[in-house]
Amino acid sequence: MFKHLPLKGLYKAHFFGARFIHGNINAEFGFEYGGNKKLDKVINQAFEQSKSAYINDEIIMFLAHELTVKTIENRTQKGNLSGEWIVYQIYEGQKYYLALGCHKESDQDIYGRVQAAYRLDFPFLVSTGT
Structure with missing residues (x-):
């Protein structure tokens, strides 16, 4: 559940698809910042397992998989996969799906789409106090 206005009281469910793979790998290994300790560890493991002083197929296969x-x-x-959100509200025991949101946009932008969903499809939800 969102805890801060303007989305306070609404729920979110994460969804993941292939287009988020790059972002998750980047988040794990810090490629945007030149790599991190996790990346160093994986590279070191690759060379230790291979016992080779140069890059070979074994190292490449290991790195590709890892x-x-x-x-x-x-x-x-x-539970750390990053994707986007489906924003919804529960009303009388039913879930009403209102908008999609991504981490890079502001809560206010997402809430603008929620407000549009209220106006266009779910006018009865506006009075529930979200």
Whole structure:
């Protein structure tokens, strides 16, 4: 549930799709900032397992798996997958889906779409005090 105005009282459910894979991998390894300790650890593991002083197929395969499949699996298990939101309201035991939102936009922008949904599709929800 959102805890701050203007979305306070509304609920959100996260959804994930293939277009969010890049962002999750970037968040895990800090590629935007030149990498982080997790990235260093994976690279070191790759070379330690291979016992090679140069990059070979074994290292490439290990890195490809660790930086993609393993990352998404780990973030899923930890509940850290990042995607976007479906914003909804519960009224009389029913969920009413009002808008989609993403992390990069302001709550006010999302709330503008919620207000439009109230006006166009769910005028009875406006009086519920969200």
